[in-house]
Amino acid sequence: MKLSAAGVEKIKPTDKRQEIPDSLCVGLYLIVQPTGKKGWQVRYRHGGVHRRMSLGAFPVLSLAGARERARQTLAAASAGTDPAAEVKAAKAPKLDGDRDKIKTLIGQFDKRHLSKLKSGAVVRRELERHVVSAWGERDVHQIGKRDVIDLLDGIADSGRVVTANRVRAYLAKFFGWCVERDILATSPAAGVKPAGKETSRARVLTDDEIRWFWTACEAEGFPWGPFGKVLLLTGQRLNEVAQMTDSEIRGDLWHLTADRTKNGRAHDVPLTGAVRAALDEVERVTDEEGRVRFIFTTTGRTPVSGFFKARAVLAEAMVGIAQKERGEPVEIPRWTFHDLRRTAATGMARLGIPVRVTEAVLNHVSGTGGGIVAVYQRHDYADEKRQALEAWARFVLSLVEGEADNVVRLQHG
Template sequence: MIDSFIERHVKPRNRPRTAEETIRILRTKVLPVWDGRKIQDIGRRDVIELLDGIVDAGTPVAANRTLAALSKLFNWATDRGVIDANPCVRIKAPAAETSRDRVLSDEELRLLWRGCAKIGWPFGPFVQILLLTAQRRDEVAKMRRVELREGGKLWTIPGERAKNGQAHDVPLSSAAQSILGSLPRVAGQASYLISTTGNSGVSGYAKAKARLDAEMLALARTDAADGVDPESIVLEPWRLHDLRRTASTGMGRLKIEPHVIEAVLNHRSGVIKGVAAVYNRYQYLEEKRAALEAWAAHIEYLTGGLE
């Protein structure tokens, strides 16, 4: 039933990225527990026990996402007359979620940049491009050579890869162009830029992020001031997505106008809303370029030359 749901509903009715995430949840969180069972035999108690197991494994937010995916599955099965009712009805999300506000400090950005240099290609340049462009993780990871225009000065993210489904032009700062230009050219039909095969984007985020964290911590302890116990130094946890918020906040500190920052982030809500959002089709390309150059210059100032 899950395979049918994926083929008949998930893939044709969702953007590729959303479909990919729903499929991942169903195949990693649901099938290992319910494989071989008929959907008609799954009840409310089964759903609750499945979610409890995910929470107990230390991933409560994943339990929320699993509940959402299951609810869609059971609604689809109900509409098709396969089951009489959705057992997810009135089951509350297991975990409370709050929006994150983690922004890396200037000192953390120095450590980050140096740590990226330590771990090297492909994850080091990948993280640096995330920071310099303020784009989403998967958008950068799956960047392809064909998406670069104007001699590498402009990166166009196609609508099918953008979260809001709209193509997005990202002016590349001189620093970003330099990093991309220094990457080894890996042969592959898909021509992914940050890749070890050329046929798929960079991956293995968790393992590579752990290496970067370790390098940042080692650098922080090496830099410890006289009289400070290096072992007492710790780094506050952060996520790759926090780099996007850090860049946005940093551009705000540089007095970049909010609507320009939203344009850089490819947001379609916030400062320009309602009817104005419908009629304002100006892409702010030159303003975005100036903003990203200013942000790159700030990073260069912090890191002593983007070495």
Template sequence: MHYDFMAKQKLEARTIPSLRTRDKRYDVFDVLLPSFGIRVSPSGRKAWFVFTRTAGIQRRITLGVYPSMSLAEARDAARISLSSAPAEAAVLPVPVLVLRDAIPEFVEKHARPKNRSWRDTQRDLLKFDAIADLPLSQIRRPDVVRVLDSIIAAGAATRANRALAAIKKLFAWYLDRGAIETNPIAGLKPPSKEISRDRVLNEQELRKCWAAAEAEEWPFGQFVKVLLLTAQRRGEVAEMKWSEIDFDAAIWTIPAARAKNGSTHIVPLAPATIEILASIPRVVGSEFVFTTTGRSPISGFGRLKARLDKAVGGEEWRLHDLRRTVATNLAMLGVQPHVIEAVLNHRTGIISGVAAVYNRHAYVREKQEALFQWAKHLTSFSSKGQMRKQPEMPSRTFGQIFENMSISDRASI
């Protein structure tokens, strides 16, 4: 089945040859003469047309074929057709909203303002490229299912679930806005059953990972080390800013706006971590700690992970598994579960109810001791000898740090 898709632009003689063919035909309307345009067919045929309306009935009139009829000739013919029709003639058909155009609008107006992981949502929606040129109103459940099946066939079953969740939100949003009449995938169940991950790097793999980080060039080597030493999320570490680090107090404060659970998170920094951060060159005019451009944080984690995989070997693992690995090792070192939860900035219910309210500002010292102990164990793997000795405790207390915080940051801890 063929579908007509519409776009609007200023038609110029020099741009007509650059209109490329697609799998399905599409129309390009002229912004200077809105009812006039050109239809490009999969065969390569380009036909001029104009829409007129007589007695409430809309008609498409084919004027000629390019290049036999030039743009100027076609525009003149369109004007003649419009002038000979009643005054109601120059009516442009209601634009068709295709998925390719719907995605950026949804991301910009809905996902980005409300979701800290909007980039993941955008990435998941772009996986529907195979049906991106279909109008939203003509996308059917089997169309979506076919895309999900292809994602699963590529070995990304969990990603298929995320893609379904993203496009469900998109359809629901456009349904609320009245852009479509029905949601074709309402009630569609996730295509694969997710199994909670329990991958933990063993000590040999951990040693190899640390060695690989030492072999990495700036800034990825330092990034992996800080990831391991702090047990924080990949995005939180990658987007770390100099203004968030208090070197005197040896803490890193992740603001609520960047923390996944929306709560300001204080991360004590072990001497080894402070030494690594102090060694990182600052890009003039940039707030980002890990950056190569100064304008944005580092990216390209897929390539980094490929290099780490080559060094570490073993079973498949993800960067996020490093958090679970640190948590497991902290438990082996005797750290209590509620302290590990505090280190990870998790709210899993170990401390809940009224107790959670009264313990919001607790465990900073315990987190500090846990991460200091973990850093001592981890840096013992170093092939470059012992790290330079640092003061055992920071020069400022948490009480002093807390007093200098804004009211909003205090409340969100």
């Protein structure tokens, strides 16, 4: 019904609670209690969930005032915020000014949930990098669906669609945890779609690009120069290399325990002379207690991070090196650190190394290494892995030195 000021006055109570909608302001209801008390309520949806919020009692809040407040509430809900949750947070006692800040809650999320997961350190790093850096000082109740979308769009627009989708998944977990602990009523990430469609990458650096990359690493120095060389020469995963420690190196072998690998399988990586030379370039940094925790670190406390910026620096250096070499503008298609792993795998295939050996080098279980083979084939391919990595290192160095045509290709055994 279309409510009027006079009509609201005349409505009589009954033995049941009455909820009378206002046809002029959809979402606004007049609530009439059996006791005769009257009040205003607005209803809206947030994160796919129906929400209700009291606006005030009649006649303290008039019909005109109720309509104005209802429109403001509905507009805020449309923008992605949860007005009822904000009112609840405002009324809650402020025991700690930082209690509901994003940076505080992500720290608790890490302590109580992420720290128990194998991938927890990666998730925490990405939340710090993309979420805490943007919202760290904000109260979690101020974050709406629109804020989440804007954050993800910004990441995707910088060319990192896959990263945006991963951050979306991490935020969904974080906000879901906040709901479970009654910090939030609903998750502002609910209903947010992926930032874009992910496509399988097939980027492999060309021989020229490998040479330019190596030269860029030489010029860059610590930490990204040696780091990039080790990634290229070993073909191992980004975080496995970033978190490398001296205690994992046993002579000319790098031993990764099961908790250090993505697939939970212990893994040995033979270290070629070229890799050992790259590691020797790294001056060890100690922490406050004089301990060396990681090989690739600038603080002594945590492994290197900021991979996106590091890649950009090396990519820019590659372009400069290429243009100087050719004497003309050169455009190098975008590559990522993970593409170095694919480049190593492809390079070993070019050298005639069997696929099963390459998979053993990469600690990758699929294809020829899956199914019954993974159960009954216990040969660790130690000798074959060493031969493959030695051949790959010789090939890379031959490209750098301009002698690639003289590299002997291995043949399938």
